[in-house]
């Protein structure tokens with residue numbers, strides 16, 4: 001199997017898309033290896049005390065609230081992405097590129113709700129349309145609304161692989177539905193994912209999460225049978241994918257290959273530039289459906305998603321996050337018409353179908369928000385602008401890292417910026433023996449990542465778990481330059 005890397009196109013059509021340049025994955029891999037080979041470079045212990053003082057002295061209201069939360073909410077937080085070291089901060093205001101916590105501290109918002117708010121937080125033109133809709137019919141009727149159709153038409157117009165759309169409640173639900181749909185359409189049972197990828201928390205996909213080849217490591221409370229037909233391949237390993245597809249052919253066949261098109265965990269381990277095209281070819285050869293999980297990449301890497309960027313058409317596309325511009329209930333399955341017809345809805349349906357649905361699915365509130373958010377993304381060129389902000393941030397971070405002689409690695413795919421300081425997600429877990437070898441180290445590196453995140457927060461920067469950054473349309477050059485000065489201050493503490 002040909003796994004060569006195609007050369008990085010420097011300019012060309014990518015210049016106007018959400019991603020201006022694909023990272024040199026081979027060079028990155030060498031840097032990842034160097035990062036995890038050397039001792040950690042955390043914030044110094046004396047500087048961490050200052051960080052702790054920030055939380056204790058400037059975040060008293062958050063602290064009290066987090067104590068209250070702990071008594072009624074397991075772990076004190078409801079969101080997996082909520083930053084909770086040393087304790088979670090509570091936020092009361094969000095506008096554009098900034099957030100304010102309940103103690104009145106202001107931050108640059110690089111979490112952007114985990115990705116959905118490509119237009120920036122609390123974007124006024126969309127908010128206005130939502131208000132109008134709520135005044136007219138409230139958030140939900142359970143019946144057809146014109147905005148459902150308008151949103152579906154808009155998505156079908158932009159996404160090359162989407163001819164029909166079924167709206168659901170979340171990315172997790174949509175992935176679950178996509179797998180059921182693929183099994184219904186193909187009559188096969190196996191699904192193959194890429195190790196380390198996140199596809200939500202359904203029983204069948206809490207498998208090989210975060211770190212490749214970790215299989216059922218996180219599958220607490222999930223019976224073996226539920227993951228019994230899930231398999232994982234190493235990132236970028238097309239030979240392994242071919243072997244699994246061949247083997248499955250002898251025992252029930254592969255219904256679907258699921259990929260996060262940038263690479264697992266939103267490109268934490270980036271794929272080779274040609275990877276998706278080669279996966280497409282393998283799927284065609286073995287009659288498996290190709291599922292692109294575009295929950296993060298949909299609209300963020302451009303209106304045509306990662307499928308537009310890579311020029312690869314999946315059979316099924318899973319959407320979420322940006323689909324409703326940050327408003328609730330973001331999830332959808334899109335795809336080829338012949339496949340999608342196995343998702344026919346409605347009470348009177350008699351055709352054989354994969355059953356999916358939900359009381360609040362496709363509610364008018366989510367649909368009006370999604371429709372106008374995508375129109376605004378179109379009008380403003382949000383993906384490209386946020387992408388250029390990501391480029392500027394990443395270049396600046398790399399300059400600081402070089403100047404300070406740190407082993408850290410920053411790289412980006414447009415508005416998705418990775419900042420690896422502890423390298424916890426880059427440890428080699430490709431075999432059981434290697435996994436056991438790095439288990440304790442992973443704990444230490446994870447703690448370092450938490451401390452880095454806390455240090456960023458104390459310097460007015462909210463990130464995703466201390467290692468990922470989402471930029472938005474609201475990130476002007478001034479915002480990015482302000483952020484870079486703050487990152488420089490944090491790196492001075494190492």
Ligand SMILES: Cc1ncc(COP(=O)(O)O)c(C=O)c1O
Pocket residue numbers: 114170171172173175198199200201260266293294295296320321330331
């Ligand atoms: C690639 C990917 N797929 C699926 C999901 C699950 O989406 P949700 O959190 O809306 O259930 C996520 C969430 O972060 C994701 O990143």
